[in-house]
Structures are given as structure tokens and as C-alpha cells.
Amino acid sequence: MTIHLTQTKPPVLSVVLPVFSVVLPVFNERESLAELHRRLSSVMIALAEPYEIIYVDDGSRDGSGDLLAAIQQNDAQVRVLHLSRNFGHQAAISAGLDHASGDAVIVLDADLQTRRRFCPLLAQWRLGFDVVYAVRRERKENLFKRSAYDIFYRLLRQVANVEIPLDAGDFCVLDRRVADVLRKMPERNRFMRGIRSWIGFRQIGVPYNRAARFAGQPKYSLLKLLRLAFDGFFSFSYLPLRLASLFGLLVSFLGFLLSVWTVYKRFTLPEFPSGFATIVVGVMFLGGIQLIALGVIGEYVGRIFDEVKQRPLYIIGERRGFDDERQAPDA
Incomplete structure (x- = not known):
């Protein structure tokens, strides 16, 4: 069968x-x-x-x-x-x-x-x-x-x-x-x-x-x-980066004007004071601007670092x- x-x-x-x-x-x-x-x-x-x-x-x-x-x-x-x-x-x-x-x-x-x-x-x-x-x-x-x-x-x-x-x-x-x-x-x-x-x-x-x-x-x-x-x-x-660049340009321009004014006063006024306080304020101001710019750049770099690591x-x-x-x- x-x-x-x-x-x-x-x-x-x-x-x-x-x-x-x-x-x-x-x-x-x-x-x-x-x-x-x-x-x-x-x-x-x-x-x-x-x-x-x-x-x-x-x-x-x-x-x-x-x-x-x-x-x-x-x-x-x-x-x-x-x-x-x-x-x-x-x-x-x-x-x-x-x-x-x-x-x-x-x-x-x-x-x-x-x-x-x-x-x-x-x-x-x-x-x-x-x-x-x-x-x-x-x-x-x-x-x-x-x-x-x-x-x-x-x-x-x-x-x-x-x-x-x-x-x-x-x-x-x-x-x-x-x-x-x-x-x-x-x-x-x-x-x-x-x-x-x-x-x-x-x-x-x-x-x-x-x-x-x-x-x-x-x-x-x-x-x-x-x-x-x-x-x-x-x-x-991208505005934070652009603001940092604009601040840099502005501060550079102000620094140039201050330099021209200082040279002019030095030649026109022989006893023109050295202005230690002005120098300190200027250095502190420039240092603050630089730290802010570094912080902004650091935020972007940190995010790039996270992306590059490719962690889940x-x-x-x-x-x-x-x-x-x-x-x-x-x-």
C-alpha cells in the first residue's frame, strides 16, 4: 500500500x-x-x-x-x-x-x-x-x-x-x-x-x-x-558665533581709536599721564570678551565632539x- x-x-x-x-x-x-x-x-x-x-x-x-x-x-x-x-x-x-x-x-x-x-x-x-x-x-x-x-x-x-x-x-x-x-x-x-x-x-x-x-x-x-x-x-x-565675531570687530575698532587718541595726546601733551587704571580696565574688558568668545566656540566644539564619538x-x-x-x- x-x-x-x-x-x-x-x-x-x-x-x-x-x-x-x-x-x-x-x-x-x-x-x-x-x-x-x-x-x-x-x-x-x-x-x-x-x-x-x-x-x-x-x-x-x-x-x-x-x-x-x-x-x-x-x-x-x-x-x-x-x-x-x-x-x-x-x-x-x-x-x-x-x-x-x-x-x-x-x-x-x-x-x-x-x-x-x-x-x-x-x-x-x-x-x-x-x-x-x-x-x-x-x-x-x-x-x-x-x-x-x-x-x-x-x-x-x-x-x-x-x-x-x-x-x-x-x-x-x-x-x-x-x-x-x-x-x-x-x-x-x-x-x-x-x-x-x-x-x-x-x-x-x-x-x-x-x-x-x-x-x-x-x-x-x-x-x-x-x-x-x-x-x-x-x-x-549660528548667531552666537556671529555675535562673537561682531564683538571682536567692535572691540578691535575701539582699540584702534583708543590707540590713535593715546598717540595724539602723547605728542600734544608731553605730561600726558600713563593711565594705569585705563589699561587695567581695557585688559579686563578684552579678557572678558575673549572668554565669552571661547565659551561660544566651546559649545559648538563640544557638540561636534559628541557627534564624532557616535555613541548611541x-x-x-x-x-x-x-x-x-x-x-x-x-x-
């Missing part, structure tokens, strides 16, 4: 890719994570389309990472990236973008200040805009921070070599092709809202009112805000909830 064996192909499992990918960088937000996930999940479920939520644990030290792991165990739509240490807010956003697979990528903060506010942004994305960013109507910080933000955004807008919208933070919706372009950006010192403006595509701003924090304190200290401001200025403007923007310690074929390498 002859037995004929027929080979059957294994069943092909279809993977439903998400329409929406929500990226949330997390740093020491344990107090608000449970409520954040509850509210965010309810909004995403109401959209009635496939979605994923990507939490990026940016080296939290308050147990946020353990809580995110527990949330992921109970929700199949959750993905968690545990970075090996704190790499910073901008790097954490980049890690989330690198692992997002949705047609639209929603970038949110984990402080519950934006919660349902992204629905109007999604409406604009459905109309065909590639980048939809949120613009704050008003700020509720103290007077010092409000003034600092106002000065920073308006000064950056004037000096940057691209048009950066006023009062627009990292909260935005990005089309798939925009997210793919951002993934290919090689720079290490990242100012995401500036890079987002630089890449172009169809962009629109949507005004929104930012809610108060649900719990905890803002994680951007004054030093981190200054560092972010420096990244914005030195990454998108972040390092992932552990991934949770990702399929093997969708895992992106460390960037």
Missing part, C-alpha cells in the same frame, strides 16, 4: 499593526502612572481602532519601572522600554519613536497635563496634516518661569535658521512618514521641537489649555531647562511587550 504524504503549510498568523502609537517618556512618575494609564486607555478604546501605548522608563528611581512592568502584564496593548539609565527627556522620546509602528504617533508627557487634549490633534491629522503640534494658550508657572519661557521662545524664533512655533512643546501627533524621517536623524544633542520644524511637511498648530499636574513635581529643573535652551540655540542658530543616543536595558521582529536596535 502506498501512502502519499502531502505537505501542508503552517498557518500564517496575521499581525494587526496599530493605527495609533502613543509614546510617553517616564521619569519618576509613580504617583500618577496608574491614573494616567486608566484615563489614557479609556480614550484609546473609545477611538475604536488598533493602538499601542509605549512607555519609556528613563531610568526612574522611584519604582516607576516596576509599576510599568505590572501594567504591561495586564494590558496587551502596552509596551515598555526600560533605558539603562537616565538619558534625558529628548532621548526617551527618540527611543519611543524608534519603536513606534502606528500610522500616527502621539507624543505625550506622563504628568496627566495633556490627557484628552490630543483628540483635536488627531482630527487635524485625519485631514491630511503630517505634523500637528499643540500650542499652549497660557502658562500657569510662576512669574520667573513664565518670563523665561516667553523670552526663550521669542528669542529662539528670531535667531533660528528655521521657523520654530511659539509656545509649542513636545506634545504632538506625527504621521508615519515623519516618524520614519525622525528615526533617521543622526544628531545626538536633540531639541525635538526644533528638529520637528526643520523637517518640513504639512504642519499645523492646535491651541490647548494645559491642565495642572495630577501629582508630583515637574522633572525639568532649572539646570535641565538651561541645557535644553542651549541645545535649541546652538543647534539651530540611548541604551535599552529591557523591552517588554514587543514582538521580536518589531524590536528596533539601540540608537
Whole structure:
């Protein structure tokens, strides 16, 4: 008796890719994570389309990472990236973008200040805009921070070599092709809202009112805000270098005039005093100008040094909830 064996192909499992990918960088937000996930999940479920939520644990030290792991165990739509240490807010956003697979990528903060506010942004994305960013109507910080933000955004807008919208933070919706372009950006010192403006595509701003924090304190200290401001200025403007050159020309011209005046007085007034105090002031002034110029040059050289080293923007310690074929390498 002859037995004929027929080979059957294994069943092909279809993977439903998400329409929406929500990226949330997390740093020491344990107090608000449970409520954040509850509210965010309810909004995403109401959209009635496939979605994923990507939490990026940016080296939290308050147990946020353990809580995110527990949330992921109970929700199949959750993905968690545990970075090996704190790499910073901008790097954490980049890690989330690198692992997002949705047609639209929603970038949110984990402080519950934006919660349902992204629905109007999604409406604009459905109309065909590639980048939809949120613009704050008003700020509720103290007077010092409000003034600092106002000065920073308006000064950056004037000096940057691209048009950066006023009062627009990292909260935005990005089309798939925009997210793919951002993934290919090689720079290490990242100012995401500036890079987002630089890449172009169809962009629109949507005004929104930012809610108060649900719990905890803002994680951007004054030093981190200054560092972010420096990244914005030195990454998108050559004005500091040009100002250093202009100061140099101005001081050289003043020095020439002073030299002519000194020689003239020496020949016309034989008893013209040597002017020790004037010399000291002049030397101190010139020394200060030189140090400022060296500092400006040092900022650019330091950033070039970071780029040349080609170190990864972040390092992932552990991934949770990702399929093997969708895992992106460390960037």
C-alpha cells in the first residue's frame, strides 16, 4: 500500500499593526502612572481602532519601572522600554519613536497635563496634516518661569535658521512618514521641537489649555531647562558665533581709536599721564570678551565632539511587550 504524504503549510498568523502609537517618556512618575494609564486607555478604546501605548522608563528611581512592568502584564496593548539609565527627556522620546509602528504617533508627557487634549490633534491629522503640534494658550508657572519661557521662545524664533512655533512643546501627533524621517536623524544633542520644524511637511498648530499636574513635581529643573535652551540655540542658530565675531570687530575698532587718541595726546601733551587704571580696565574688558568668545566656540566644539564619538543616543536595558521582529536596535 502506498501512502502519499502531502505537505501542508503552517498557518500564517496575521499581525494587526496599530493605527495609533502613543509614546510617553517616564521619569519618576509613580504617583500618577496608574491614573494616567486608566484615563489614557479609556480614550484609546473609545477611538475604536488598533493602538499601542509605549512607555519609556528613563531610568526612574522611584519604582516607576516596576509599576510599568505590572501594567504591561495586564494590558496587551502596552509596551515598555526600560533605558539603562537616565538619558534625558529628548532621548526617551527618540527611543519611543524608534519603536513606534502606528500610522500616527502621539507624543505625550506622563504628568496627566495633556490627557484628552490630543483628540483635536488627531482630527487635524485625519485631514491630511503630517505634523500637528499643540500650542499652549497660557502658562500657569510662576512669574520667573513664565518670563523665561516667553523670552526663550521669542528669542529662539528670531535667531533660528528655521521657523520654530511659539509656545509649542513636545506634545504632538506625527504621521508615519515623519516618524520614519525622525528615526533617521543622526544628531545626538536633540531639541525635538526644533528638529520637528526643520523637517518640513504639512504642519499645523492646535491651541490647548494645559491642565495642572495630577501629582508630583515637574522633572525639568532649572539646570535641565538651561541645557535644553542651549541645545535649541546652538543647534539651530549660528548667531552666537556671529555675535562673537561682531564683538571682536567692535572691540578691535575701539582699540584702534583708543590707540590713535593715546598717540595724539602723547605728542600734544608731553605730561600726558600713563593711565594705569585705563589699561587695567581695557585688559579686563578684552579678557572678558575673549572668554565669552571661547565659551561660544566651546559649545559648538563640544557638540561636534559628541557627534564624532557616535555613541548611541540611548541604551535599552529591557523591552517588554514587543514582538521580536518589531524590536528596533539601540540608537
